[in-house]
Amino acid sequence: MRTPTPRSAWLAALAVAAATVVTASSATAAPTxxxxxxxxxxxxxxxxxxxxxxxxxxxxxxxxxxxxxxxxxxxxxxxxxxxxxxxxxxxxxxxxxxxxxxxxxxxxxxxxxxxxxxxxxxxxxxxxxxxxxxxxxxxxxxxxxxxxxxxxxxxxxxxxxxxxxxxxxxxxxxxxxxxxxxxxxxxxxxxxxxxxxxxxxxxxxxxxxxxxxxxxxxxxxxxxxxxxxxxxxxxxxxxxxxxxxxxxxxxxxxxxxxxxxxxxxxxxxxxxxxxxxxxxxxxxxxxxxxxxxxxxxxxxxxxxxxxxxxxxxxxxxxxxxxxxxxxxxxxxxxxxxxxxGTPPGTTVWSDNFETATGWTANPAGTDTATVGRWERGDPAATSSSGVTTQLGTTVSGSYDLVTGPLAGSGAGAYDLDGGVSTIQSPAITLPSTGTLNLSLSWYLAHLNNASSADYLRVRVVGTSTVTALNATGAASNRAAAWQNTAVDVSALRGQTVRIVVDAADASGASLVEAAVDDVKITQS
Structure with missing residues (x-):
């Protein structure tokens, strides 16, 4: 805030300034x-x-x-x-x-x-x-x-x-x-x-x-x-x-x-x-x-x-x-x-991950995974024993949330290892009316050395929690393939929430990969 000026002098100065064309470069985006x-x-x-x-x-x-x-x-x-x-x-x-x-x-x-x-x-x-x-x-x-x-x-x-x-x-x-x-x-x-x-x-x-x-x-x-x-x-x-x-x-x-x-x-x-x-x-x-x-x-x-x-x-x-x-x-x-701008039937919040919007990895500081942790990235395709474990394409654009986007020397170089990895969305304020739905695309891929202890989970957390996805592994090969999930989150109406995505490799030497894309909350 600038030093005080008598109001009469200020008004006079503004009048002069408004009538003056300043000879410097002007903005290309001139608003109004x-x-x-x-x-x-x-x-x-x-x-x-x-x-x-x-x-x-x-x-x-x-x-x-x-x-x-x-x-x-x-x-x-x-x-x-x-x-x-x-x-x-x-x-x-x-x-x-x-x-x-x-x-x-x-x-x-x-x-x-x-x-x-x-x-x-x-x-x-x-x-x-x-x-x-x-x-x-x-x-x-x-x-x-x-x-x-x-x-x-x-x-x-x-x-x-x-x-x-x-x-x-x-x-x-x-x-x-x-x-x-x-x-x-x-x-x-x-x-x-x-x-x-x-x-x-x-x-x-x-x-x-x-x-x-x-x-x-x-x-x-x-x-x-x-x-x-x-x-x-x-x-x-x-x-x-x-x-x-x-x-x-x-x-x-x-x-x-x-x-x-x-x-x-x-x-x-x-x-x-x-x-x-x-x-x-x-x-x-x-x-x-x-x-x-x-x-x-x-x-x-x-x-x-x-x-x-x-x-x-x-x-x-x-x-x-x-x-x-x-x-x-x-x-x-x-x-x-x-x-x-969100009348009934339109999008309340969405993220296709083409730009960084403030997701936070390991938000609670409790993750145990050593490599292949969640990040927003441009994924490289990986496969092992003829099984595609990480897709090199996303649902839209070039980026998604993925557990270690790099390919490395083999499929096991940057897969999720060592335990749990978590990533959390920025705060989202939900409308207090209407039916609210969360939709997203996802995959969980693994080889037959996985178990039900491995998982991909998506939750919406406010004063209470709605679990949108809880996909678990098994002792079988599971190739990466995009799937869609939608869930009603109306129980969280009017709250400020965060979407929490976590994945776990809890089966020792298992090879686990996961990804999420095109997350959206709509109101109807």
Missing amino acids: ATVRVAAPAAAPAANAAAPDVPLANVKAHLSQFQSIATANGGNRAHGRPGYLASVNYVKGQLDAAGFSTVVQSFTYNGATGYNLIADWPGGDTNQVVMTGAHLDSVSSGPGINDNGSGSAAILETALAVARSGFTPTKHLRFAWWGAEELGLRGSQYYVNNLPSTERSKIKQYLNFDMVGSPNAGYFVYDGDNSDGVGSGPGPVGSAQIEQTIQTYFTSIGVPTRGTDFDGRSDYGPFISVGIPAGGTFTGAEGIKSSTHASLWGGTAGQAFDPCYHRSCDTITNINDTALDRNADAIAYTVWALAGT
């Missing part, structure tokens, strides 16, 4: 903005599909930002190598998850800056819900709360979109802005260079800047000026964003207070052209009052973030509870505003 959407009479209903964003994942991104800053002069500021390294880290995460990314460059103060824009395939591209955070720090510190916290939280929300298979009605776009600390330069450049037809497609812009302040408050941008102070309401439609965020915090018993659109963060260029905006904020250099402390705890008379714009804004300058709550609020708001 100006149609005003009427505010609803009430906040939207809770969206059951919104995931619980794992705090550990958000913190892992923050650790990466800290490492980048440490390796690059202690900061991630505009024009410094730490900023570009931060862009490259976020881009790598998004590319691997299946987003379409564009790095948009601009020039400020004689240095090249970068915005990173990421679009999730699908949804109505004339109805864009855009979520952004500035990625740069000040030059005096690594900027882990300001604004690694917002950047990491929206990154993990974007990755949750990919993991969950969310297919929203509206089009989702995420952005990481450069040079915010120097006057909203990156976001202003983006908005200035959008053709008016593209601006008109952005229906809502969500901004998250400093969402893990150590002495945190819970502030929501005051879209309808219901607090009756400050600069007045945002563009028509901003109230819907405010109400949606408040609905989430009310659901977890956390009170919120309004915060003014004072021009200190990247919503500024959007509201200046009439795009509805909103977001959350946990406080910067402002002092927490006794009233605030009675609402949220913490220390009255101390800054919300005592390390604001200082070298101590490091990985230790984060309130994990505030970060966790805000990350979940971001996901809730994105899901609610984008609308469900």
